[in-house]
Amino acid sequence: MNDHEGQPLKVVIMYALEGCPYCDKARKLLTNFKIPFSDFVAKSDDYETKNRYKEMTELDTFPMIYIKNCDDPAKYAQIGGYTDLVRYIMTLQELQESDIDIVALKGLHDILSKPRS
Secondary structure (H helix, E strand, O other): OOOOOEEOOOOOEEEEEOOOOOHHHHHHHHHOOOOOOEEEEEOOOOOHHHHHHHHHHOOOOOOOEEEEEOOOOOEEEEEHHHHHHHHHHHHHHHHHOOOOOOOHHHHHHHHHHHOOO
């Protein structure tokens, strides 16, 4: 599966809306944590694309965020919106800081555990 530029999809897929403040916050958060993501952006007046995103994701708000499924990297699991992304990353960090076995976190754990510069 490839993104709109023909590149392989990243760890996270985000369906966004142009001018959406929560989409901007999600981009900034993913960038700050150095989490690679594919960003699909609909113009605010492009109702056809917005409706297609809503039909595909069954979500009504933007952003619509998905993460690669650890068991099947060709599939993605729904995270939700921006606040769901924040909760997800905070939970991963809490698990990482404890001594819990985090093998199940696989790809995203590896990204979050890399030192940030």
